[in-house]
Every structure is written in structure tokens, then in C-alpha cells.
Amino acid sequence: MRNYRLYLSSQIVATTGLWMQRIAQDWLVLELTGSITAVGVAVALQFLPVLLFGLVGGLIADRYPKRRILIITQSVAASMALTLGLLALTGVVQAWHVFLVATMLGFVTAVDNPTRQVFVSELVGTRHIRNAVSLNSSVFQFGALLGPALSGLLIHAVGQGWSFMINFASCLLVVTIVAVIRLPAAPSDRPVRAKGQLREGLTYIKQTTEVAWTIVLVGTIGVLGLNMPVILAAFADHEFATGVGGYSLFNSLTAIGALTGAILSARRTELLRLRVLVTTLSALGVVLVLASLAPTIWLFGAMLVGSGLLTLLFLTGANSLVQTRSEPSVRGRVMSVYILVLLGGQAIGGPAVGWLIDHFGARPSMFLCGGLVTLMALLTGVAIARQAHLGLEVDLHREQSRSPLHIVQH
Numbered sequence: 001m002r003n004y005r006l007y008l009s010s011q012i013v014a015t016t017g018l019w020m021q022r023i024a025q026d027w028l029v030l031e032l033t034g035s036i037t038a039v040g041v042a043v044a045l046q047f048l049p050v051l052l053f054g055l056v057g058g059l060i061a062d063r064y065p066k067r068r069i070l071i072i073t074q075s076v077a078a079s080m081a082l083t084l085g086l087l088a089l090t091g092v093v094q095a096w097h098v099f100l101v102a103t104m105l106g107f108v109t110a111v112d113n114p115t116r117q118v119f120v121s122e123l124v125g126t127r128h129i130r131n132a133v134s135l136n137s138s139v140f141q142f143g144a145l146l147g148p149a150l151s152g153l154l155i156h157a158v159g160q161g162w163s164f165m166i167n168f169a170s171c172l173l174v175v176t177i178v179a180v181i182r183l184p185a186a187p188s189d190r191p192v193r194a195k196g197q198l199r200e201g202l203t204y205i206k207q208t209t210e211v212a213w214t215i216v217l218v219g220t221i222g223v224l225g226l227n228m229p230v231i232l233a234a235f236a237d238h239e240f241a242t243g244v245g246g247y248s249l250f251n252s253l254t255a256i257g258a259l260t261g262a263i264l265s266a267r268r269t270e271l272l273r274l275r276v277l278v279t280t281l282s283a284l285g286v287v288l289v290l291a292s293l294a295p296t297i298w299l300f301g302a303m304l305v306g307s308g309l310l311t312l313l314f315l316t317g318a319n320s321l322v323q324t325r326s327e328p329s330v331r332g333r334v335m336s337v338y339i340l341v342l343l344g345g346q347a348i349g350g351p352a353v354g355w356l357i358d359h360f361g362a363r364p365s366m367f368l369c370g371g372l373v374t375l376m377a378l379l380t381g382v383a384i385a386r387q388a389h390l391g392l393e394v395d396l397h398r399e400q401s402r403s404p405l406h407i408v409q410h
Contacts, residue, residue, distance in 0.1 A: 019147025040354025058336020222345025257308025288370025
């Protein structure tokens with residue numbers, strides 16, 4: 001699959017640059033404001049447009065050629081990284097600059113992310129989508145492992161500006177490679193502009209039980225379990241006093257676990273079932289609770305590896321389940337809802353966790369988040385079981401060669 005190999009190679013550089021920018025952005029906000037809440041606000045602004053306009057982004061992904069959309073979104077992302085890099089390098093950057101760029105990148109993400117998900121499925125086909133999702137996750141976590149380390153070194157040596165400039169170059173690389181990819185023929189069932197298409201996507205999700213419950217679970221981890229940049233910044237600055245080096249280390253340890261989880265996901269030969277997703281998410285909440293109680297930096301780091309592994313096992317399973325259970329004609333809209341609750345949830349959780357940390361401390365806030373993740377996962381599991389309960393029904397009209405007793409789903 002030449003096209004997918006080209007695309008995947010671009011993502012190695014792109015995700016490394018993206019993580020370098022994320023680390024530099026979070027630490028820059030903390031330096032400029034001295035507030036963990038402000039870091040949470042920056043995270044929220046980056047995901048708020050996804051929460052508000054994510055469904056529109058999915059509709060755009062369904063209506064228009066994916067390659068053209070990705071070229072536009074990555075070009076805009078490159079210009080945002082360049083702007084922030086120049087402001088930081090010239091020493092005139094202010095917190096509101098970072099907040100504004102984060103918001104603009106949120107609008108880019110609202111369109112880019114569902115388009116990227118569907119673009120991959122078009123490149124590899126439904127048969128290989130699970131492996132493609134796992135490989136994408138492996139590449140993303142490799143970038144999450146390498147990017148924070150490189151960004152931490154650069155921040156120590158020359159400040160945050162060059163991390164933004166490297167991401168600018170990585171976005172341009174994506175634009176170049178996507179432009180040269182030779183795509184298969186466009187699908188014939190691409191929807192044209194018409195009324196009710198957003199409602200059609202939501203109705204499809206509601207009627208597809210596995211997709212609907214998976215999105216509920218994804219919303220739980222989005223709001224409560226993916227606020228690690230805010231929490232880790234607090235642990236690095238307040239609990240262990242390790243500075244930006246510790247912040248980079250914590251992110252890299254999380255990425256080591258996530259990369260391991262992505263590799264394990266690639267070895268799976270079948271889709272995760274809903275009950276496995278519930279179990280994995282419940283276990284993640286327990287690990288977060290244990291991490292909040294870790295007395296030493298080494299035990300805390302070990303828990304971060306575990307949390308990264310469980311997070312990736314859950315997300316790759318959820319992503320591949322949603323994509324393979326969705327019809328191609330509505331997949332962009334379905335994935336936009338998936339991304340809306342995943343990333344948009346962080347727009348809600350980021351400031352809330354930042355406020356909790358500023359008022360009650362990092363450890364109680366992380367303990368609360370982990371406990372709520374486990375509680376919500378278990379409650380969702382109970383609801384799934386009650387909806388899918390089984391019973392026995394006697395059918396006297398069935399053929400004699402077959403048992404008159406059969407299981408039905410009520």
C-alpha cells in the first residue's frame with residue numbers, strides 16, 4: 001500500500017512536531033501566567049471549537065475530497081505554528097497570543113481530525129482499518145515519546161520558539177506528501193448538499209447500538225481521563241518540583257505505555273467487544289487513582305506508563321469499532337461525533353481540572369478524576385448489560401431438526 005506508507009511516514013514527523021508544540025505551549029502559558037488554571041484554559045480553547053462545530057467538520061469530511069481538505073487544514077496549522085514561533089523567538093509573546101492561536105487550531109482540528117480518520121479508511125479499505133488505526137496510534141505515540149523529550153531539551157537551551165518552528169516545518173511536510181499521494185477513485189455515495197444531513201448522522205448513531213455506547217465511553221475518557229497535560233504540569237511544578245524537564249519526562253513515560261498499547265493493539269486479530277472497553281476504561285480509572293497516591297516520582301512514573309498503555313488499548317479499540325460499524329456514506333459524520341466527545345470533552349474537563357488543582361491540589365484532583373472514570377465506566381457497563389439482557393423463548397413451529405428453545409435478545 002504505497003499511499004498508506006507515504007502517509008504514515010509523514011505522520012512520524014508530524015506527530016513529533018505536534019507534541020513539541022503542545023509541550024512548549026503548555027509550559028509557555030505556565031511561565032507567562034503562573035497559573036495551572038490558565039494551562040487548562042489553553043487546552044480548553046484548543047478543543048472548544050471541536051465541541052461547538054465538530055459535527056459540521058464531519059459533514060465537510062463527507063461532502064468534499066479528503067486530500068483537498070487536509071492540504072488546507074495543514075497549511076493553516078503551519079501558519080499558526082509559524083506565528084507563535086516568531087512571537088516567541090522575538091520575545092513579544094503574551095498569554096493572549098497563545099490563547100488565540102490555540103482557538104484557531106481548534107477550528108482546524110474540528111475539520112482536520114474527522115477528515116484524517118476517513119482518509120485513512122479510504123487509503124486502506126475496511127478490511128485493514130483495525131491495523132491501520134493501531135499503526136496510526138503507534139506513530140502518534142512514538143511522536144508523543146520523542147516530541148516531549150526534544151521540546152524539553154530545546155526549551156532548556158533556547159526557549160519555546162524553536163519547538164513551534166519545527167512543528168511549522170512538519171505541517172508543511174504533511175501538505176507535500178498528501179499532495180503527491182495517488183488516491184483510488186472517489187466513492188460514488190458521497191452525499192451532496194441537502195437538508196437534514198447532520199440529523200441523519202445522529203440518527204444513525206442512535207440506531208447503531210455498539211457505536212452509540214462506544215461514544216458514551218469515549219465521552220467519559222474525554223472529560224475525565226485525558227486531562228494529563230494539566231495534571232502533569234501541576235505535578236512537575238508543585239508536587240515534585242522538577243520543572244520543564246520533569247514535565248517532558250512525565251509525558252514521555254505516558255507515551256512509552258501508550259506506544260506499548262498501540263503495538264499490542266496491532267497484534268489483535270479481532271475487534272474489542274463493548275465489555276472489554278468497559279473493563280479497560282475501569283482499569284484506567286484505578287491506575288489514575290493509584291498514581292495520585294504514589295509517594296515517589298518513580299512510582300508515579302510507573303503508574304503513568306500503565307495509564308498510557310490502558311488509554312491506548314481503549315482508544316484504538318473504540319476507534320476501530322466505530323469505524324468498522326459505520327457505513328462509508330456517514331462515516332465522516334459519525335467520526336466527527338466520536339472526535340467531538342473525545343476532544344470536546346477536554347474543553348470541558350481542562351479548565352475544571354485546572355481549577356480543582358489550583359484550589360485543592362494535584363493529588364486530590366487526579367484521585368477524583370480516576371475515581372469518576374471507574375464509576376462512570378461501571379455504570380455504563382450496567383446500562384449496556386440491562387439493554388442487552390437475554391431470555392429464552394419457546395418456538396413450537398421451528399423445524400424438528402432444530403431445538404425449539406432459542407435465545408432472544410429483549
